[in-house]
Amino acid sequence: xxxxxxxxxxxxxxxxxxxxxxxxxxxxxxxxxxxxxxxxxxxxxxxxxxxxxxxxxxxxxxxxxxxxxxxxxxxxxxxxxxxxxxxxxxxxxxxxxxxxxxxxxxxxxxxxxxxxxxxxxxxxxxxxxxxxxxxxxxxxxxxxxxxxxxxxxxxxxxxxxxxxxxxxxxxxxxxxxxxxxxxxxxxxxxxxxxxxxxxxxxxxxxxxxxxxxxxxxxxxxxxxxxxxxxxxxxxxxxxxxxxxxxxxxxxxxxxxxxxxxxxxxxxxxxxxxxxxxxxxxxxxxxxxxxxxxxxxxxxxxxxxxxxxxxxxxxxxxxxxxxxxxxxxxxxxxxxxxxxxxxxxxxxxxxxxxxxxxxxxxxxxxxxxxxxxxxxxxxxxxxxxxxxxxxxxxxxxxxxxxxxxxxxxxxxxxxxxxxxxxxxxxxxxxxxxxxxxxxxxxxxxxxxxxxxxxx
Ligand SMILES: [Mn+2]
Numbered sequence: 001x002x003x004x005x006x007x008x009x010x011x012x013x014x015x016x017x018x019x020x021x022x023x024x025x026x027x028x029x030x031x032x033x034x035x036x037x038x039x040x041x042x043x044x045x046x047x048x049x050x051x052x053x054x055x056x057x058x059x060x061x062x063x064x065x066x067x068x069x070x071x072x073x074x075x076x077x078x079x080x081x082x083x084x085x086x087x088x089x090x091x092x093x094x095x096x097x098x099x100x101x102x103x104x105x106x107x108x109x110x111x112x113x114x115x116x117x118x119x120x121x122x123x124x125x126x127x128x129x130x131x132x133x134x135x136x137x138x139x140x141x142x143x144x145x146x147x148x149x150x151x152x153x154x155x156x157x158x159x160x161x162x163x164x165x166x167x168x169x170x171x172x173x174x175x176x177x178x179x180x181x182x183x184x185x186x187x188x189x190x191x192x193x194x195x196x197x198x199x200x201x202x203x204x205x206x207x208x209x210x211x212x213x214x215x216x217x218x219x220x221x222x223x224x225x226x227x228x229x230x231x232x233x234x235x236x237x238x239x240x241x242x243x244x245x246x247x248x249x250x251x252x253x254x255x256x257x258x259x260x261x262x263x264x265x266x267x268x269x270x271x272x273x274x275x276x277x278x279x280x281x282x283x284x285x286x287x288x289x290x291x292x293x294x295x296x297x298x299x300x301x302x303x304x305x306x307x308x309x310x311x312x313x314x315x316x317x318x319x320x321x322x323x324x325x326x327x328x329x330x331x332x333x334x335x336x337x338x339x340x341x342x343x344x345x346x347x348x349x350x351x352x353x354x355x356x357x358x359x360x361x362x363x364x365x366x367x368x369x370x371x372x373x374x375x376x377x378x379x380x381x382x383x384x385x386x387x388x389x390x391x392x393x394x395x396x397x398x399x400x401x402x403x404x405x406x407x408x409x410x411x412x413x414x415x416x417x418x419x420x421x422x423x424x425x426x427x428x429x430x431x432x433x434x435x436x437x438x439x440x441x442x443x444x445x446x447x448x449x450x451x452x453x454x
Pocket of ligand 1: 211212213214254394395396397
């Protein structure tokens with residue numbers, strides 16, 4: 001399940017930075033020309049009007065305008081090149097948003113989405129830079145308060161964890177707690193949210209669904225997007241379990257990355273057509289139960305539906321679906337939480353011999369330190385049995401909000417596992433703020449002493 005060549009693909013993602021920078025620079029140049037062009041027109045206009053009022057212009061006026069247009073130092077001009085997206089700019093040109101027939105609902109098919117998105121991006125050029133790697137993280141929970149007395153507190157901490165991860169890596173995040181399509185309840189509720197988010201965020205190339213009961217336990221790790229460049233849907237999964245065993249656990253549908261494109265719109269239409277909002281819901285339950293032998297319950301569910309589509313309509317969809325098995329794209333909490341102590345020990349040991357990893361730094365620049373760490377993780381492995389921090393820990397079967405849990409384990413092991421994982425992740429964040437939880441289960445903190453050898 002775990003391939004050894006992961007570090008290779010990690011380094012293969014670093015060349016991506018170059019084209020991005022080049023792209024940024026050229027977009028910046030184009031912006032600069034536009035700005036100068038506009039400024040020139042404005043100057044001419046001012047000069048024309050001015051010449052009606054006064055016979056001549058004081059040359060010193062030009063000097064001061066010029067000075068504003070062409071700041072003398074290189075520093076300020078290079079800073080102006082890193083402005084990023086223009087959040088206040090939406091031109092009056094017609095886009096797909098102005099089409100009265102446009103619907104955000106998953107029940108209305110979307111056509112020509114790629115063209116519509118491209119047109120929007122053309123009209124918002126400040127979003128062009130980095131557009132191919134832009135990620136929106138989506139997560140959600142139920143509209144009502146949790147039944148589990150500590151459920152809302154746990155959900156808050158799970159959400160804080162996702163916000164932390166997104167802030168560190170510059171991703172946007174949307175938390176939904178409304179049922180957008182009331183008939184699509186429970187695990188089906190995410191599909192209408194993903195669909196609406198695609199339309200709400202034409203600037204995002206990827207929508208990343210992460211269940212409310214999943215959390216980041218490696219705050220440094222970044223999605224190897226370069227690896228997914230020819231695919232549109234990425235899930236944690238294993239081909240042999242899907243195609244040979246027809247198992248409903250051949251993949252996990254609680255975390256997935258889906259490209260914001262027409263293919264995804266079409267795929268979600270087919271996927272959602274097995275859901276409770278359709279008259280065929282019962283029929284789909286029977287079909288899935290009879291096709292997928294280890295399916296436990298008779299109702300149609302999204303995960304078995306996805307396994308079914310891969311198995312039955314392989315030619316149609318499988319070449320665009322990437323089954324990621326090389327790292328914990330999401331991992332089963334029970335096999336993970338027992339490894340945290342060992343991992344913490346290994347990382348502490350690693351840092352004893354690596355001053356660059358102990359150096360204090362601003363949170364904003366922490367990605368660089370994640371890249372530094374890679375060379376120390378060459379022998380760590382990935383996924384099950386490795387001592388690399390697991391990327392995402394998924395509390396499948398624990399249900400923090402309802403308090404219900406799989407009878408295989410006690411509720412106590414669920415909640416303790418969550419607290420342990422949350423402290424494990426929070427320690428990676430809090431450290432940038434100078435503090436740490438010394439105890440795996442205790443919320444209290446102590447200050448991190450200065451420890452950076454020359
Ligand atoms: Mn889940």
